[in-house]
Amino acid sequence: MVKRRYLNGKALGKLIEEGKVVTNRRKFPLPDTPEYDIIKAKVESGEDYKLIADSLGMTFKGFKDALRSYGLGRITKAYEGVLPPTYKHLKSDTWEEHLRVIKDMDKLIAFHQRVPSELTIEIETDRPIGLVNTSDWQLGQFGVDYDSFESDINFIGDNPNLKCIIGGDGYQNIIQTSKIGSSHNQTPISVQKGLYVLTLKKLVRSILAIKTGNHNYWTAMAEGEDWDGELAKRLKLIYLKHYALIHLKVGEMVYPILTMHQSRFNSSFNLTHTCLQNQRMYFPQARIVVVEHHHQAAIEQYRYNGRECIAIRPGTYAVYDDYAQQYGFFGSHVANPTCILFPDRDKLVGFKDMRDAVTYLRAVV
Incomplete structure (x- = not known):
């Protein structure tokens, strides 16, 4: 009976770098190379993964496996729009101000409702x-x-x-x-x-x-x-x-x-x-x-x-x-x-x- 041994992403990546394992991920540029830095920048900026994979001659699945192996992914950008004001609890008008406004409204309503x-x-x-x-x-x-x-x-x-x-x-x-x-x-x-x-x-x-x-x-x-x-x-x-x-x-x-x-x-x-x-x-x-x-x-x-x-x-x-x-x-x-x-x-x-x-x-x- 053949026992299968599964490797995590980092271990597999190391074996690929050492040339001990050959997969289509080998087409992915190695770290500390200009090509790697270019692909890393594209991935982190949010470019389409499928387009990047095609440019490397890799399958979409193989490309995503390689990203997991090297711990790469999109980086969420900071909000570029104009933020609304930070919420602050509204301060209620004073007791005196409430009375003033209600009295004014009562005078207005009286014109339509009050009679001698x-x-x-x-x-x-x-x-x-x-x-x-x-x-x-x-x-x-x-x-x-x-x-x-x-x-x-x-x-x-x-x-x-x-x-x-x-x-x-x-x-x-x-x-x-x-x-x-x-x-x-x-x-x-x-x-x-x-x-x-x-x-x-x-x-x-x-x-x-x-x-x-x-x-x-x-x-x-x-x-x-x-x-x-x-x-x-x-x-x-x-x-x-x-x-x-x-x-x-x-x-x-x-x-x-x-x-x-x-x-x-x-x-x-x-x-x-x-x-x-x-x-x-x-x-x-x-x-x-x-x-x-x-x-x-x-x-x-x-x-x-x-x-x-x-x-x-x-x-x-x-x-x-x-x-x-x-x-x-x-x-x-x-x-x-x-x-x-x-x-x-x-x-x-x-x-x-x-x-x-x-x-x-x-x-x-």
Whole structure:
């Protein structure tokens, strides 16, 4: 039996140099010769091994074996490009700088989000005026009484002594995925908003202020932009958003009015309860308190702190409301409660029916 003896690369290289072993590696130049130095430089610089092997008349495998024997190989070059800056841990801005930047950002956001919660509106007149608190329009919803809507809008526009505060829920705006079924019971939202804008333009000389409602505000909650607020800026209307205490100066008299779309303290047995409790707990100076949203109109005139006051719940034009019926809410009806305000003495008179108010107004003017 023949025993095979395997040599490592260096031992084999030494035998080749001594001429004791003859292989094709013998074609590889011996160390300390100019030819060896040339091949070494080519190998270390990264030239193609196959091209070098061919130039020596060696096979590719034999050439690589020879490289291992002499311990030769490519030398990785230093990076020749421009290195990016060495990483350094960023230093955070100070506590004071954080506050400064956040305050500046808050001022910027406030222009788009913040509205006055207490303000004065002046009406220069020496005659009584009628202040109309409009029903929820709900434009675009199935079941809206558009005939009454058209008639009432024209009526307000035709009576110069009427001023109005446009309540919330001006358009239906079903956009939530949770109400996707109800969204089919409406005209396209672009049409709803179009009619809403055109109505505001039609009444622009009569409007004291406008508010949003939960329907309108669904868009702001979904995408962060208060569409009604931006619209009010374009039309140069006062935008109250959810609520406000208006000090309405009529001639020489001032009538504080609290108006909001929806609130707490609601009662199915006493519709004006929410108005009275908001006045008692938060706004005792208010003379007129208006809370919308529930679609059942009511009006109550009473004395509080020795003065005549009026509590108002406007109605709605959505007289057939599938959503309301689903939860057992009945009695929705159109009503735009109106207050007659005198400019020369502390006197206010409330009417549930806007046309009854105008009949009275014409009698006292």
